[in-house]
Amino acid sequence: MSLCFQPFHYASKIKCCVRKHTRSQSQGRKNNPSLVKVASAETTSTSFLHKQSSDALIGPGNGIGIIGGVSIDSTLSFAKRLKNLLLEEEGSSPPFILCSDPSLSKELSSLDRSSSPFSSAKPEANCSTIVENLRQKQAFLDRSGVCCVVMPCHISHSWHDEIKEGCSVPFLHVGECVANELKQAQLKPLESGSPLRIGVLATNPSLLPTIYQEKLENKGFEVVLLDKATVEHTVIPAVEALNRKDFEGAQNLFKIALQVLLMKAVNRVILASDHLEQLLPPEDPLWTKCIDPMDALARSSLKYARSPETGI
Known part of the structure; x- marks a missing residue:
C-alpha cells in the first residue's frame, strides 16, 4: 500500500486514507485521488517503475x-514528527509521499x-525478498x-546500502x-582527557555496528554499549513488559538501563529502538540525556526539502 499526501497539515486525511484503503482498495482509489497503489515486490512492473519525469x-x-x-503506527509517527x-x-x-x-x-x-539479539550477522531470513521490495519502493x-x-525503520537500515543503489536523490x-x-x-x-562518549541503547545490539557505531566512530565519538x-x-x-501493557514495569527497567550507560560518562544515549522511544515523558530529567534518532532523520529530510535547489 502506498499513500500519497501533499502538505503535512492535512494530518486528518492520514487516518481517512488508511481506513478507506483497508475497506476497499478499488473503491478507495476511485473516491480518494490522494491514494496511490504501489504493487508488491512480486507484481511491480518494469514499465510502472520507469515512468518519465513528466x-x-x-x-x-x-x-x-x-x-x-x-x-504503520511507527511510519505515521514519523509523518507526525515532520508536522x-x-x-x-x-x-x-513540503509535500511527501508515504x-x-x-x-x-x-x-x-x-x-x-526472531533475530538473535547478539548475533554478529545480518538477519538472513527472507532477506532477498525484503531488500527487493524496499528497492522497488525506493525506485518508485x-x-x-x-x-x-x-526510511524511518531501524531494521530496514540493515540493508541501507543495498536499497539505495541507483537512487538519484539523497537516501x-x-x-x-x-x-x-x-x-x-x-x-x-x-x-577531562577522555573522548566524547555516546551511548547506544537497542533491543537488538546486532544491528548497531552498521547503523550507528560505524557512523559515530567516523565522526570521532567513542561508542558505549550495554x-x-x-x-x-x-x-x-x-520490551516484554511493554508488550504486556505493563508500562510502569517497562519504564523502571528502561531507567535502569539508561543509568548504567550514564554511569559510563556518556554525553547522550541514542534510543535505537521504536519500543524505547516513548517510555519516558518529555519532562523526565533522564529524557534530556536521550536522543530519538527519528527526530534527527526528520530534521535532515526537512533540510533537504528546504534547500535552495528545491525552492523552499
Missing part, C-alpha cells in the same frame, strides 16, 4: 519520500522478533518527484543524521 506525482522536486517500516517540526518552526509545508506495505511490515516485524519514490528518500541514513547533529552540537567530554547481561536483564524484559 509523470512525477509531486513537484518541483521538493517532496520527501518515506518508505514505511515495521508498523510537529513545521509547527514549531512556523515553516512552509509508501506503507502491510505484507512487508509483517515480514520485518517477524524478522525483528525516486521517480515520483521527491528531493530525498527516508538519508539515520545513523549519519544523528552523528552529524552530535558533531554540530560541539559537546564536551564529561571526564553488556550482554544488562541487555538480557533490563532492555529485553522492558
